[in-house]
Amino acid sequence: MALHNRLIRPFRVFACLFFLSLIFATDISADDKAAGEGPVVLNFWELSVQEELMRVLIGKFEEENPGIEVRLQLLSWDSGFDKIITSIAAGNAPDVCELGTTWVPKFSHSGVLRDITDEVRDIRGEYFLWEPTLYQGRVYGAPWLAGTRVMIYNRDLFSQAGLDRDDPPKTWNELLEAVHRIDELGPETYGFGIFAGEGDSVWQEFLPFAWGNGGEVLNKNHTASRLAERETIEALEYYRRLKEFSLVDRQAQVNQLFADGKIGIQISGPWNFTMIPRQNPDLNFGVALLPRPDKPGGVGAAFAGGEILTILSNSKHPAEAFKLIQFLIRGDNAIEITKLQQNIVPTHKNIIQHPYFQTHPNQRTFFKQLETAVAPPSHPDWVEIQEHVTRAVEEVIFRDRKPQEALDDASAKVNAILEREEDKVTMSDALITASILLPIFLFIAFKLLTLRKGKTREQRFIFKRDYASFLFILPWLLVFLLFGLYPLLFSVIISFTKYNLLTAHLSFTGLGNFVSVLIDPEFHNALWHTFFFALGTIPFTIFFALASAVLINRQVPFKQLYQAGLFLPVSTSVIVIATIFSYLYSPEGLITQAGNALLDRFSLPHPDSSWLNDVHWALPSIMAMNVWSSFGYYMVLFLAGLQTIPHEFYEAADIDGAGEWQKFWHITLPQLKPIMLFVMVINTIHSFQVFPEIFAMTKGGPLGSTTTVVYHLYEIGFHRFEMGQASAVAYILFMIIMIFSLLQMRVFRFGETQAE
Amino acid sequence: MRRERILIWISVAILTAIVVLTLMPLILMFYTSFKPAGTLFQPVSDILVADFNEGETNSIGGVIATRADPSSGITLGDAENRDPEKPGRSHTIEYRHSPGSTTLWWTHLGQDLRKFSELEFYARGEAGGENFLIEFSDINDRTISLPLKEILPQGLTPEWRRMRIPVTRFDLSGLLPGISEKRAEELRFRFTEPGSGRIYLDDIRLPFKRFTISNYTDVVISGPFGRYFFNSTLIALIVTLGNLIFPAMVAYAFARKEFPGKRLMFILIVGSIMIPPQVLMVPVFILMKNIGWLNTYWALTVPALIAPFNIFLMRQYISKLPLAMEDAARVDGANDFQIFFRIILPLSKPALAVVGINTFMGSWNTFLYPFILTNTTEMRTLPVGLALYKSLHGVDWVHLMAGSAISALPVIVVFLCFQRYIIAGLTAGSVKE
Structure with missing residues (x-):
């Protein structure tokens, strides 16, 4: 027995050391590498200029400004914003960052942008599009490229x-x-x-x-x-x-x-x-x-609209950063972008005299339109305000509501946003980290101590026998403790707080988030869509998967070919599939035309335009695509499961003269039970968490008719920056999924005891 | 036996129908990726640059104009149609050139020349023997040219002639040096021989290549795609390897062993699949930043080495495996590790194949974490590179489909390699109760 204690002790010591090291790790993080000799390094993130050209421009800048090195990071429109937010939340933002005009007020308001009013004083007359950069009379960015319609x-x-x-x-x-x-x-x-x-x-x-x-x-x-x-x-x-x-x-x-x-x-x-x-x-x-x-x-x-160049307030080299901005917004540099990409024009007023605009009349019209172009109000909550404008317009378009009524509603909601107050309690993520790690540490210490004390002879015996089991689960335990636990607890803790990602303002609200989510009609809507999605996809997915698995598993010729063919959609990324299907569902798409013709034949109503843009058809369309793209995966699982069924069962059934249907019902299905349970649970989880399809195809529209719980959560967390509330949504969803999974497991366990 | 055969044929028919439905969009994807332009369904054969029925505007909305120094002169006019039977007009250019000056006719083009097979137009000269330089120029006024004499040694003839000049006759590398796109802003006819004359033009066309791989080369040249490919492959291989071994180990313990905390841990494993990943993004980022793993392969591989999802799958699978062989081995004195590696793993081949394919696929296609956790071009993975490409070049179907095909192919290859393990035959004999 003593031997085993000796073996176990190092493990405990290791566990303690590990947690200590985690705590240390968070402390070390604060100070970056000290600025050494060498050149000043600027991190520059941009979204709208292709890399080849940007490198040429940066090369020119570095030549003009020896001693400055620019590290370019290109972001994509779809997810670039999430990355910027995440980096700012973690205190890891770049020096210079491009931001779209509608986002700048929110950022200026949150204090993450540097006030450059004094630096730009002399050049303000030469450029237009300053409105979005203004916040309370100060300037927080420089207009770079302009776009209008x-x-x-x-x-x-x-x-x-x-x-x-x-x-x-x-x-x-x-x-x-x-x-x-x-x-x-x-x-x-x-x-x-x-x-x-x-x-x-x-x-x-x-x-x-x-x-x-x-x-x-x-x-x-x-x-x-x-x-x-x-x-x-x-x-x-x-x-x-x-x-x-x-x-x-x-x-x-x-x-x-x-x-x-x-x-x-x-x-x-x-x-x-x-x-x-x-x-x-x-x-x-x-x-x-x-x-x-x-x-x-x-x-x-x-x-x-347009693109604004901003300096983040935690930049260590604001002077050099401003030099870069000044260089990039210069007419002769910005026009190079217009020449190659044609989709955006410089903000420099005199650039209209450039020969390029003489030979490109379309671009000239475009530049002229800028004279009467209006920028939306630079209010920090514009992103939320515009949601209500959009909603009013869509209600008139889709539901034929009276414009007056729709706008009255929108107006009331916008007023509510304007009157809202904000908490200003700040808490760093180091503090959250500490508050996560301390209880775990105490809990484990407590557990380890009591474990040793309360051990009887028998329990020790069990422990000895289980030693191998622990070695088997060790890989998971390590990865989980290192990378799973911290994010998990972090999100649990912030679900009880009001936590703003951008400002890192955090205040404890108890169950406030959960209550406000549960009474939020938007959440009810999202939940209803999610249930609809799950109930409408799971039976079909499982039916197609099981049917094709059983068919392929017979002695079908070319079975490998069929298996590969059915699996291929799974191997293609959701984004690609979503792009193709968006086209198939458009008014000139194959599915729309065939589907509409079919519906006409039975004189059933069908949408006037794109299927994805009809309040009633959008969600079912996405569901159909989801079944199409995922059943192949479950088919492969069933195929693997079918291999565990011994041939003898079927042979015995053949001798008894059982038919195909009886064999399927009495042998195949019961024998597939564990895999079936897995498929059910996983499919339920996936359906409840459906996100990429929505993100890529409809962004929750039209009129919120495809907003699912996870998409709703994403909007709250990454568009309104209320990460605490987003986490609350996540854990409510978690509990719902948990209940469903437990139910499924219970049903299956019930079956098992009956069979055995 | 007859009944059996009918059943098989019915199965084949049903399966074929489903396969056709599942493959259609993907075939469309590959087909489109080789087209020079257009959308998934719309075919395009050529661009009509100018039919000269619109006066000073050409058929693609650009201008038709001239440039000449004072010592020379050039004027444009309408002329009778090439085919007098049909309505419409042709175009005439009257020029006078003195040495050392510029005398040229131009029209706006704005097309990427790599997509076209040839430049086609009809021309005739008033007197015969007229000659000029055919030029393309880029946005910065760099030009590439070809003397008409190289096509027609005697110059134009008084009769209409159809010129078909392969685009390969021009040295495209002279346009937009350093950038892969070869967009020509203008098509020019420059008169270089002293004297004066009059020529007639009609129907300038740019026929597309039938199929082109330029969509693929465009995507690949737009960034260090070799590096992206290497990163994606490396990460996917490491993650797949980890998931082929570790989850099965853990699952074995859960399926066959009793140990304290088993229930709790299993709930943690299944529960962690149920948390929407979106809320974990920020804390994961903070964690990676704190341990200094941002922009490293570690961050992209180690946390993914053992997916809870796969543990759950393997547990379900192993729990269904018959106990007889294990018991026999145990009687022969084998320990847990021997049993696991010698009996459980080989018996789990079908499930491991699923795990392998699924993990490789997931890792290969994953976008969000590699995008958020890396900061340099060198660390990008293929989906990140493709997303950035797509973001900057808009919804251009042919390129989009080429990019998608690039990312889909490796997964298809891996699946074809793994799939034989899933299908019956290999293990069926050894599974006996």
């Missing part, structure tokens, strides 16, 4: 509809007339494209109509909403009339169909100039400024 029209469709192809509409009435006439060309042709069913593009297309009509979202001091005022209501009423002649879909789909020559007019960005020739080189399109309201004083306003 212009009117792009199909010249051939104009001729066909008897309109003058060289005289595009200049006023709202002319636009309505043109759109109407083009729409009458045929059922496959749409007059206009209205964006709906996703995040940003909806308000970016609608608000300019309101702005041009004299409307505003917020008052001057950002203390009250002006959404419910007459100008905006008029704009939304006009928008609703446009809708009758429009394809309503996500921006990418509208761009796509415009390129295919099926839409008369769209209001979109310059990426279309590069996309159209690639997709449909023969399309004859024109570009014009946005139309204005017919009333006096009406302006053809547009959305002003």
Whole structure:
């Protein structure tokens, strides 16, 4: 016995040492490597310029500024933002970072950006697009590249509809007339494209109509909403009339169909100039400024967006960082980006004289549109405010609600956001770490002590026998303790707090998060969608998987071929599959056309446009894709499970004269029980956690009809930065999944005892 | 026997139908990835650059214009259609060139020349023998050119002739040096022989190559894709190897042994699959930063070496394996490790194959953690590289599909290698009760 104690003791010592080392690790982390001799290293993160070109520009900068080395990190639009947030939350942000205009106010407000008011004083006159960088009168970034929207029209469709192809509409009435006439060309042709069913593009297309009509979202001091005022209501009423002649879909789909020559007019960005020739080189399109309201004083306003360069407040080299910014925003450097990518223009005012704009009339129109472009109010909670604008527009578009009512609602909700107060208690993640590790350490110490004390002869005997078992589970235990436990407890702890990712403001709220989540109608909605998703996919997935596994397992010729064929969709990444299916579900996609034809035959209703952009059809469409893309995996599992069934069983059944069905029911199914349980549990977990499909295809839209619990959680955590509340959602979901899994296990265990 | 055969044929028919349905989108993906332009369904054969029916605008929305020094002169005009029977017009250029000056006709193009097989147009000269340089220029005014004489040694003829000049006759490397795209901004006809004359033009076209691998090369050249590929392979191999050994070990203990804390640990294992990974992202990042593992292979491999998911799967599988062989081995004096490696592992081949494929696939396709935990180009994995490529180049179907095909292929190959272990025959004989 003493021998075994001696063997076990090192293990305990190791466990203690391990936890100590973890605590130490968190302390060491604070101080980075000291700034040595060598060049100043700047970390620069950007999203919008291709790497080849950026390296050329950086090379030029380093040549002009010896002693500065720039480390470039390219981010992607889909997830770049998550990465920036995560890095800021962990205190690991870059020196210079590109941010989209709509995000800058939130960041300035959180204090993570450096105030560069004094540095930019002399150059402010030379550039435009400063509004988004302002917060409480101070400047927190420098405008780098500008993007706006212009009117792009199909010249051939104009001729066909008897309109003058060289005289595009200049006023709202002319636009309505043109759109109407083009729409009458045929059922496959749409007059206009209205964006709906996703995040940003909806308000970016609608608000300019309101702005041009004299409307505003917020008052001057950002203390009250002006959404419910007459100008905006008029704009939304006009928008609703446009809708009758429009394809309503996500921006990418509208761009796509415009390129295919099926839409008369769209209001979109310059990426279309590069996309159209690639997709449909023969399309004859024109570009014009946005139309204005017919009333006096009406302006053809547009959305002003763009890219801002910011210095993060924890940068150790702000002076060098500013040099980099100054270099990049310079007209002669920024124009290189326009020349190669064509999708964005410099913010430097004089750049319009550059010869490039003489030979590129489309880009010139684009630059001219910037003069009447309006930037959204630079309120830190704009991201939340715009959700309500989007919602109002979508309710009018999808549900045919009265513009006045929709905007009244939105206005009330925006006011609620504006009146909200904020906690300002700050707590570092080191403190959270300590509060996680201390109880664990104490618990383990306690356990180890009591273990030794309370041990009887018999228990020791068990321990001796179990020694091998512990060696078997050791790999998992180590990885779990090292990498699983900390994140787990971290998220559990913050679920009881109000924890803002950006500012690291943290205050204990007890069960507050859980209560507010449980009474939140948005959460109820998401939960309902999630249940619907799970119940609608699991039976089909399992049916297809089991059926094809059993069929393949017979002596079918070319079984390897079938197995490979059925498994291939699983091997392709969800993002790729989502992209292909988005196309198949679009109005010109294969599935939509075949499906609509089928529905017509039985005179059943079907969506007018894209299946993914219909409140009732979007979720089932994603579910169908999910079944398609995942059943192959479960099939392979069943196939593996089928190999554990001894042949003798079937042979015995054959002798008894059992039929195929009886053999399946009485031998195959019961013998597959453990794998079936696994498949059920895993499939349930996956369905409840469905996220990438939603993220890639609908972003929760249209009108929140595909928002699942995990997508909801993602929005709360990474768009509203309320990580505490997001964690609460996660653990509520966890408990729901747990209950379902336990139920499944109970049902199966019940079966087992019956059989044995 | 007859009944048996009918059943098999029914199975084959059903399976074939399902396979066709499952494969359709993927075939579409591979097919599209080799097309020079267009979408999943839309075929494109060529670009009509200019048919000259639109005055000063060409067919792709660009301008048709001239450039000439004062000592020279060039004017444009409409002319009778090439085929007088049909409506439409052709184009005429009247030029006067003095040595040392510029005399050129140009039209906006904005196309990547690598996608096209040739430049095609109709031309004739008023007198015959007219000659000029055919030029493409890039956005920074670098030009590549080819004298018409190299195609037609005698110059133009008074009759209409159809010119078909393979794009390969031009030295494309002269455009946008250092950047893989070979976008020509303008097509130019430059007059270099002193004197004056008049030529006629019609229907300038750029026929696409039928199939092209330029989508693939574009994607691969856009970054150090060799390195991405290496990283992805290395990480996927290490993670797969770990998951082929460790989860089975743990699962064996859970399926066959009793030990204190077993229940709790099993709940932890299954429970940790149930937590949405999105809430763990930030703490994982903080943890990796604190132990100094950001931007290292460690962060991308070690935590993934043993997936709870696989433990759960292996436990379910091993619990179904018959006990007889183990008992026999134990009677022969084998210890737990011998039993595990000599009996359990070989019997678990079908499940291990599933674990192997699934882990490789998951690791290969995983995007979020490699993206968040790495900071340099050298540490990027393939999905990260592809996502960045896609992010910057927009929804361009042909490139998107090429990128997707690049990432899908290795997994398909691995599956084809592993799949024979899943199917009956190998182990069926040894599993006896």
